[in-house]
Amino acid sequence: MATKTPVSLTATPIGTLYRGGEGMWTWVLQRITGVSVFFFLFVHVLDTALVRVSPEAYDTVIATYKTPIVALLEVGLVGAVLYHALNGIRIILIDFWSRGPRVQKQMTWVIAAIWLVVMVPGVFFMLKHSVEALFGSTS
Amino acid sequence: MSSPLAAPRSQTRNKQRSNFELYGWLFMRVSGIVLVFLVLGHLFIMNILDGGVQRINFAFVAGRWSSPFWQVWDLSMLWLAMLHGGNGMRTIINDYAERDQTRFWLKMLLYVATVFIIVLGTLVIFTFDPTLG
Numbered sequence: 001m002a003t004k005t006p007v008s009l010t011a012t013p014i015g016t017l018y019r020g021g022e023g024m025w026t027w028v029l030q031r032i033t034g035v036s037v038f039f040f041l042f043v044h045v046l047d048t049a050l051v052r053v054s055p056e057a058y059d060t061v062i063a064t065y066k067t068p069i070v071a072l073l074e075v076g077l078v079g080a081v082l083y084h085a086l087n088g089i090r091i092i093l094i095d096f097w098s099r100g101p102r103v104q105k106q107m108t109w110v111i112a113a114i115w116l117v118v119m120v121p122g123v124f125f126m127l128k129h130s131v132e133a134l135f136g137s138t139s
Numbered sequence: 140m141s142s143p144l145a146a147p148r149s150q151t152r153n154k155q156r157s158n159f160e161l162y163g164w165l166f167m168r169v170s171g172i173v174l175v176f177l178v179l180g181h182l183f184i185m186n187i188l189d190g191g192v193q194r195i196n197f198a199f200v201a202g203r204w205s206s207p208f209w210q211v212w213d214l215s216m217l218w219l220a221m222l223h224g225g226n227g228m229r230t231i232i233n234d235y236a237e238r239d240q241t242r243f244w245l246k247m248l249l250y251v252a253t254v255f256i257i258v259l260g261t262l263v264i265f266t267f268d269p270t271l272g
Contacts, residue, residue: 125191
């Protein structure tokens with residue numbers, strides 16, 4: 001006769017990476033950024049496919065990418081991809097590096113720092129043209 | 140008599156199970172590392188370097204795709220990103236769609252869309268005509 005062995009579950013499980021704290025929120029963000037980038041990728045292949053229609057069709061749709069509002073969305077896209085990439089590397093280190101699971105919290109703060117250091121100049125260059133166009137320093 | 144350890148389970152079930160999820164898990168990590176370079180490089184070139192998105196037009200694309208290097212780059216990026224993203228979406232559908240029917244049809248939609256985009260993108264890269272127009 002098979003008997004069920006009771007499994008004890010503590011309220012705050014020890015040794016989990018994914019319940020509460022940095023481990024859970026980095027995982028939630030990884031999903032949100034992943035889904036967002038996937039939908040963008042879908043649209044992006046479609047807009048690039050217009051090079052098979054005509055140069056004018058392609059240039060027209062690419063012109064929308066150059067407007068200030070879409071430039072802001074591109075900053076969001078780059079931020080999402082960069083986070084997804086950095087946290088992906090963190091996940092790989094947790095999985096394959098023997099010390100990974102023990103330093104996952106420190107790695108979270110390291111990727112946050114790298115993200116900021118890359119995004120600050122990135123945002124500057126990505127929005128430079130829009131700011132100049134909006135505030136009139138380009139002729 | 141109850142034992143503190145669960146009884147060893149039948150081996151037959153293990154033999155019938157495929158390793159698909161293991162390979163999927165590994166693929167996410169391997170493709171992820173390659174995509175870090177391909178996608179971040181692509182974003183840097185397209186959005187930041189030398190004026191960013193402002194300089195992109197048909198002639199710019201024609202110039203890039205005249206080089207096999209960028210063709211291979213873009214083709215690898217397309218396939219790896221779509222399969223990586225498609226597998227991620229599959230995981231998310233499996234996690235959150237509770238009804239069997241919902242899960243099945245969402246995944247069918249995902250597979251059709253993923254194959255469509257991979258085929259379309261591949262055709263565009265291989266049949267690109269710089270003299271068009």
